[in-house]
Amino acid sequence: MTPDELLRAELTRAALAIGAPDSVAPALERPRDPAHGDWASNVALTLAKPLGKKPREIAELLVAKLDLAAAGVSATEIAGPGFINFRLGAGAHARGLADILTLGSAYGRTTAGQGAPVNVEFVSANPTGPLHVGHGRQAALGDAISALLEGAGYAVTREFYYNDAGVQIENLAKSLWVRVAQRGGVAVAIPEGGYNGEYIKEIAERFVAEHGMPDAATLAAGAASIVAQERPVDAALFDAMRRFAVAALRAEQDLDLKAFGVKFDVYYLESSLYTDGRVEETVGMLQRGGHTFELDDALWLRTTDFGDDKDRVMRKRDGTYTYFVPDVAYHVTKWQRGFRRAINVQGADHHGTTARVRAGLQALEIGVPVGYPDYVLHQMVTVMRGGEEVKISKRAGSYVTVRDLIDEVGRDAVRYFFLMRKGDSQLVFDVDLARSQSEENPVYYIQMAHARLSGIFRVGEIDPATVTADGVAWDALSEEAERELVKSLLDYPRLVAGAAESLEPHRVAAWLLETSRQVHLWYHKHHVLGEPEHILRARLALAKAARQTLANGLLLLGISAPERM
């Protein structure tokens, strides 16, 4: 039992003894102000109504009933409207460090998820261009959420879904055709809806290098078709270009993700939903279920029956399906693959799709719960460079890529910057600031704390493996800075559990920064090496525990924990 669990149990016992309802569940929290003790409880305030007494009076009754020694409490005080503040004995907290030393990299991990499979889908960028900053935020968020869930005992599958057919890919192929034609001397411009980025020119160059330059007449005829909003006449050549462009951009994105240190377990292709018949099957099921209707030569789904604000077209007048049909079919596969929990990390610009995907799944009546899947939506990222906002437009080809950011400020800093804020907040990524700040960057501050702690062992020529909790005089950790640091370290499991439950990695980022502050403060004020034996041993144990916990937190965010900088 940890000190707070012990205290909570004792508090519950005392509350029942003075006549509290059986449902009483005393809450313990860390007072904002350390002067208010190590733990505080508002239980007397919540009991005021059921017991019909004044909060302070109840607090006094409770304290009288408490077995302080059993709870490891050295002092109590009743404060304010009726808070009970508890101060733990000097060693009571520090003894908790033994857990950290024993558990090591497992400290903060739990088995709460009991190995249940969870699917986390993120990035899911279509192969029509390099990954941009928005994808970067999503990659950092999705990967950290996955790590948090793994740490909470879930079996996580990181999944990337992409559209490799459809209109956008058609436009991509047309754009490539135009660039190849331009190289072949045909005067033609990128069509409406096409992609203007420089990278298409590079792909055109490579296409010609590998496949040879197609003859001018074919290119010119195809270009004319494209201008006329048709597919080029030479379907075989066009398909070759489409496949080439998709493969080239997928390869580029993989390099981006590799540079960012993100790995996916599954890449799911939209086209496979058509080839294996799942799209047709889904449509059939919806029709049989009676939730569809025909109007204006199109097939509609009555999504308004399931909470959407308007009905949606499934099959267009031209006979093709809207994107949302394969999207529903795709989520059916998640359910069928055994994921009772699925989390989609997406930009807030996709939030319009959440209601209709959920509605589609409900209309199938296959037992999918109402709120399936979960969505974690992050707000937009705006990029500032040279004091001006960089307008992000794939078609215009002007935007900042993930690779640009990593090259400029480093992977660790990019990850931290994307994770230090709650996804609900819009994010201004000032590239110049991120670069110029690099020496006083929060991520370096945190890594420095880890490096300094490592330095103690390096300089002292002490193998950290030899530092254990055995026989450590915990009372020796009596300095204020030590007590505060210990408290932060012991809060870590609770913090991580909360972050995992709420799918909010930024809580870990904030904890790392605050704890690093305490490490620097402690390091600056108190020496380890050269102190008397009992102090040396206690402080080495603290240094090792702090270093371990910082490393565990950094790992969750995908940030390295360097031994030296």
Added chain:
RNA sequence: GCGCGAGUAGCUCAGCUGGAUAGAGCGUCGGCCUCCGGAGCCGAAGGUCGUGGGUUCGAAUCCCGCCUCGCGCACCA
């Protein structure tokens, strides 16, 4: 117009799911290097938590109205 999100220090943002005197980084001002790394530490100034009501012992946090900003509202994806 409707939906989602945001509005907290000069700037960028936290605020542990309702607690005590609202915090951090950057920026500004002022201090600290015989010391395990100064890539650090200490201090100061800086707030009507957008706004008006409500709920209760207690509200930045929950509910309602209003204002401002972002995103979305296709037989595009």
